[in-house]
Amino acid sequence: MNVESEVSEQTSVSDKTSSRPRERILVAEDDIALAHCLQKGLARENLLIDLVHDGLSAWQAAQVDQYDLLILDLNLPLLDGLSLLRKLRPLRPHLPVLVLTGLSGIEDRVQVLDSGADDFLSKPFSLFELGARVRALLRRVRGNPGRTICVSDMFMDRDQQRVERCGKRIPLSSKEFAVLECLMANAGKPVTRSMIMESAWGTPYDGATNLVDVYVKYVRDKVDGGATEKLIHTVRGIGYVVAQDRNPVLAPPPHRTEPEALALSGD
Known part of the structure; x- marks a missing residue:
């Protein structure tokens, strides 16, 4: 898989999407070199990329932060991709998940999809195809914005x-x-x-x-x-x-502060 050469050739689309809020993607890939290539390539799609290199870190990140897409390698240490996917689905039922796998058999693909994946790519893969699949999954999310x-x-x-x-x-x-x-x-x-x-x-x-x-x-x-x-x-x-933070640091809203009503118990 010559991902690095494709990164340098890939056309940036950031100018075309600069007016749209940048989607945030979690990439869970234990191959650090590949993960950084994916990060560099997807950043050209005007996406914000967070990297983790084991299943436990991916599980913790997905619980704490709100992502628009998860790119998930199956062979992760500490918690494998399929186990992570099965744990994650009840918590994030509408999070699009794209699985990266070295498996190519029909039964393997069925297992991946039945475990909750929305799409998959078999290794080796083209960065151009990965970008196209990411865009397709994000279009589904954008098609029903904010619902x-x-x-x-x-x-x-x-x-x-x-x-x-x-x-x-x-x-x-x-x-x-x-x-x-x-x-x-x-x-x-x-x-x-x-x-x-x-x-x-x-x-x-x-x-x-x-x-x-x-x-x-x-x-x-x-x-x-x-x-x-x-x-x-x-x-x-x-x-x-x-908010998730028990003591969030907040800027005041753009609205005027109204008179206080009868206060009930706080946190």
Whole structure:
């Protein structure tokens, strides 16, 4: 596989895609030289690439960060690719996965796809073909933009109005779903009570009601109740945030700060 020569020949498409947010890809490949060639080649597609070289590191990275695509080698140390894929699917059911494998038999391909892969490439492969398959998988994600959201181990399907955490469904009322949707759509950013009120109820927030706080508490009890990692946090003087970090450092939102309503219990 002459991947290095293809890297130098590959045409950069970054100028054509500069107006689009850069997708983030996790590459799990134990061959370090090959991994860096893949990183260099895919960076020319205007993609952000994170590299890991064993299955355990890939598992940890996929749990913590939100990726648009996983490129997964099967022969990984510490945790093999198929085992990782089977562990990952309940947690990240909509994450596209492209498997790299030296196996070429029909039964091997069927096993890879049945384990949760969306596509595969048999080694040796062309970097041009890899790029084409990556673009095809990312087009599927872009074709339905923003309809699914993942934050840590929590997944939301907006079309189905379904929320899961660690693969287990969380029952929410329509208003609770709307509140959580507003928070998850702005994950990592502080969300004011005005933003939640306008999103979930369609009315302005005047500071005279604690309705938003009450519903956030309902949602927090269902989402974080019994969980080791708390995802819904109070931002004093502003509102709330969905974030993985227990003490996230946040910039203030571009909206004005509204009067504080009756505060319920925080984190």
